[in-house]
Amino acid sequence: xxxxxxxxxxxxxxxxxxxxxxxxxxxxxxxxxxxxxxxxxxxxxxxxxxxxxxxxxxxxxxxxxxxxxxxxxxxxxxxxxxxxxxxxxxxxxxxxxxxxxxxxxxxxxxxxxxx
Amino acid sequence: xxxxxxxxxxxxxxxxxxxxxxxxxxxxxxxxxxxxxxxxxxxxxxxxxxxxxxxxxxxxxxxxxxxxxxxxxxxxxxxxxxxxxxxxxxxxxxxxxxxxxxxxxxxxxxxxxxxxx
Numbered sequence: 262x263x264x265x266x267x268x269x270x271x272x273x274x275x276x277x278x279x280x281x282x283x284x285x286x287x288x289x290x291x292x293x294x295x296x297x298x299x300x301x302x303x304x305x306x307x308x309x310x311x312x313x314x315x316x317x318x319x320x321x322x323x324x325x326x327x328x329x330x331x332x333x334x335x336x337x338x339x340x341x342x343x344x345x346x347x348x349x350x351x352x353x354x355x356x357x358x359x360x361x362x363x364x365x366x367x368x369x370x371x372x373x374x375x376x
Numbered sequence: 377x378x379x380x381x382x383x384x385x386x387x388x389x390x391x392x393x394x395x396x397x398x399x400x401x402x403x404x405x406x407x408x409x410x411x412x413x414x415x416x417x418x419x420x421x422x423x424x425x426x427x428x429x430x431x432x433x434x435x436x437x438x439x440x441x442x443x444x445x446x447x448x449x450x451x452x453x454x455x456x457x458x459x460x461x462x463x464x465x466x467x468x469x470x471x472x473x474x475x476x477x478x479x480x481x482x483x484x485x486x487x488x489x490x491x492x493x
Contacts, residue, residue, distance in 0.1 A: 304467060306420075306484035352419060361433070362473045362482060363410050366419045 263288045265355050267367035274343045275375050281328075282338040282370045284353030290314075292358040295329065295336045300369070301349040309351070312336065314358070340372075348374040379403060380472045382485035389460055389492055396456045397488045399426075399470030405450040406472035411443075414467040414487075426453040460492040 264287045274280035286295070297309040312320045312329050319327050324341045340347055353367040379402040389395045399409055407428045412420040424445050425433040432445035442464075444456040453472075457464050469487040473480060 304414075304469075304487045306469065306471075308482075361425050362408060362480065363422050363425055364420075364471075364482070365422070368419045 263290070263293075263355050263357070263365050265353050265365055265367035267353055267370050269370045270368070271371045271373065273373040273375060274340070274347075276343055276345060278343055279339060279341045280343055280372065282340075282351050282353075282372070284336045284338070284367055286334050286336065286353070286355050288334070288355065288357075290357050294356045294358065295327075296354040296356070296364065297325070297327070297336075297338045298352045298354060298366075299347075299349045300352060306352075310338065343374050345374050345376065348372055380406075380470065380483045380485040382468075382470055382488050384488060385486060386489035387491070389490070391461055391492055392459055394456055394458045395460055395490060396454055397468055397470075397490070399453045399455070399472065399485050401451045401472045401474070401483070404472075404474040404476060406453075406474065407450060408473045409447060409453040410471045410473075410482075411445060411453075411455050412469045412471070414469060416467075420469060423455075428453075457490065460490070462492045465490055465492045 266285045293314045295312045299307045299309050310320050310322045310325050326339045328337045350369045352369045354364040381400045383398045409426040411423045414420045422435050423438045426445045426447040428447045434440045447453040470485045471482050
């Protein structure tokens with residue numbers, strides 16, 4: 262079974278600064294997808310960024326980028342120029358490539374953004 | 377863009393009663409939907425995979441007779457919590473797979489709060 266570990270229950274960042282959220286995973290598969298989801302107080306799950314394991318290039322979406330280290334099974338999320346609206350729970354998730362498309366989530370990291 | 381809608385957003389029911397939560401894909405067909413459960417300050421735990429026209433696939437430890445899933449059409453999956461008890465109180469989230477194009481994108485519903493009193 263695949264496990265996703267987020268070792269930081271809470272993180273804090275000052276507005277306009279950069280913060281990195283950690284995620285490690287365990288799998289015996291070679292082809293899979295990794296995701297970061299944001300869950301604000303509204304509880305709506307919002308896809309932040311997605312990485313395909315067979316792609317070496319790290320995914321980037323505006324202020325959000327990942328550091329994907331396949332050998333180390335590490336998938337961290339970097340948020341640059343943090344904004345107050347970035348405050349939320351962030352979940353790292355894993356999915357096998359040829360699976361039923363169910364996601365396996367980590368326990369989440371609560372991000373606080375201070376003015 | 378594609379939207380997945382859940383209804384109701386929140387519901388309160390008495391112990392021993394049953395409650396149904398709907399998950400609809402509004403502008404795409406979803407042969408596969410997923411039901412998750414999220415306790416306060418915890419992660420999303422997959423309960424079951426809902427397959428249109430066939431039986432749902434339940435995760436280990438999830439009682440299929442207690443959490444009935446029906447996926448009778450390509451746009452609707454329902455989760456019925458039967459004989460609800462206070463420990464069933466939780467936030468339930470569905471997601472649906474949009475197979476159109478090459479993205480196979482997953483969209484999440486807004487979630488449903490269930491409180492059993």
